[in-house]
Amino acid sequence: MATRSPCLSDRASVGSDVPTIFVLLGPPGAGKGTQAEIISKQLGLAHISSGELFRENIKNQTELGVLAKQFMDRGDLVPDDVTIAMVRARLAQPDCARGALLDGFPRTPAQAEALGKTLEEIGTAVKTVPLIQLDEAVLVERLSGRWVCRTSGHVYHEQFNPPKQAGICDVDGSELYQRDDDKRETVERRIRVYHEQTAPLVEYYRNKGVLVSINGDQPIDAVTRDLLAALGVGSS
Ligand code: ADP
Ligand code: ADP
Numbered sequence: 001m002a003t004r005s006p007c008l009s010d011r012a013s014v015g016s017d018v019p020t021i022f023v024l025l026g027p028p029g030a031g032k033g034t035q036a037e038i039i040s041k042q043l044g045l046a047h048i049s050s051g052e053l054f055r056e057n058i059k060n061q062t063e064l065g066v067l068a069k070q071f072m073d074r075g076d077l078v079p080d081d082v083t084i085a086m087v088r089a090r091l092a093q094p095d096c097a098r099g100a101l102l103d104g105f106p107r108t109p110a111q112a113e114a115l116g117k118t119l120e121e122i123g124t125a126v127k128t129v130p131l132i133q134l135d136e137a138v139l140v141e142r143l144s145g146r147w148v149c150r151t152s153g154h155v156y157h158e159q160f161n162p163p164k165q166a167g168i169c170d171v172d173g174s175e176l177y178q179r180d181d182d183k184r185e186t187v188e189r190r191i192r193v194y195h196e197q198t199a200p201l202v203e204y205y206r207n208k209g210v211l212v213s214i215n216g217d218q219p220i221d222a223v224t225r226d227l228l229a230a231l232g233v234g235s236s
Contacts (some may be wrong), residue, residue, distance in 0.1 A: 018124040020045065020099030022231060023106065025201060026132035027186065027194045029139035029146070030216045031223055033155050035132070036103040038224050039138055043233065046096045050105040053086055053151045054078060075189035077107055077197060084114040091118065112205075122154045129205040130230045132216040132223070136191060143187045147176040161220060184227075 017048035022045070024032040025203040033049055040047035057065030064086065068078045077083075086114060087105050090096070091230065106112040117123050134142075156163045156176060163170050205211040212230040216223055 012182055018122060019096060021024060021102065021119060021126050022099075022190070023102045023126050023129045023205070024132065025129050025198070025205070026216060027136075027139055027198075028190045029142040030131060030132040030134050031142075031220070032103045033153070034161070034220060035223055036101050037154070038220075039231070040101045041228060043101070043231070044098060046098075046100040047103060048090050048096075048100050048105065049103040049153065050083060050087055050107070051103075054089060055153065056085075073186075073192060075186040077193060080108055080110045080114070083107075086112055087111075087115070088118055106201060107194075109200055109204060112201055123155075125203070126208070126210055126223070128231050129201075129211045130214045130227050131202060131205075131211055131212050132151065132227075134216040138217055139191060140184070140187055143182045144184065146182055147178055148176055150175045156223055170236075201211065 004050035009189075020043075024036055026032050033052075036047045036049065051072075052063065054068040058069050058072075059065070064082060067082065070079045071083050071142065083105065091100060103113075110220065142157065142160070145160070147156045147158060147163070147167075148154070149156075149172065149174050151169070154169050154171050155161075156169075158166075163176060167176050168174075169176055179228075180186070202211065214230060216227050218226075
């Protein structure tokens with residue numbers, strides 16, 4: 001036991017050095033994935049994207065992937081029980097020992113409660129919840145120009161954050177593709193689902209005193225700077 005690295009599944013070895021958990025909240029297209037990728041590296045925390053975990057399952061044709069795909073294609077949320085189980089398992093991985101930046105989870109009050117319970121078991125709680133805010137018209141523009149890398153989900157925008165070579169990921173050279181659920185009708189449904197099912201989390205986390213609003217309608221590096229300040233780290 002003593003030789004294992006501490007992780008969320010390993011209460012005995014966590015001690016007082018509990019993991020730091022941040023939750024990025026915001027509508028689809030707000031820039032959560034883009035920022036999580038940058039900030040998780042700077043802070044040395046794991047980046048957990050529930051959408052990316054589902055897409056990996058779809059790519060690997062797992063049972064979970066087959067189930068999730070039906071909901072994702074329609075722009076609906078995947079049921080809470082499977083989503084919670086998937087994220088709990090991810091949080092138990094050793095790379096989450098120091099903590100994690102959650103991107104796209106929780107998305108419902110039930111998921112937020114489940115996350116709270118999981119963290120309570122190891123003596124911690126969500127530390128800060130930056131809410132990235134953006135007008136709906138900008139969200140649609142962002143999602144319709146989004147390109148994602150096939151191998152690891154690195155995110156680009158054909159206009160606002162283009163790759164060096166069109167269609168190729170700068171980081172790993174893999175092919176870029178446009179997500180099926182980024183077509184206009186599905187985007188509109190996803191934004192509606194956000195307002196109905198995820199927006200209540202704004203009050204939930206505000207009541208816990210951990211919510212911080214961030215203006216998402218700025219260049220990527222300006223959003224990063226504001227986020228780091230909100231997380232209490234400040235940029236160098
Ligand atoms: P989310 O994870 O919240 O859905 P993404 O990080 O995938 O959002 O960003 C959505 C799209 O907007 C992507 O194409 C991304 O390159 C682009 N994008 C992200 N942040 C900005 C920004 N600050 N300014 C312009 N475009 C951005
Ligand atoms: P976006 O980057 O546009 O916010 P994500 O990649 O986070 O989108 O999610 C894509 C889809 O995966 C969602 O529309 C939903 O179907 C499913 N999904 C992702 N996270 C969750 C979650 N926490 N609960 C339920 N469904 C989820």
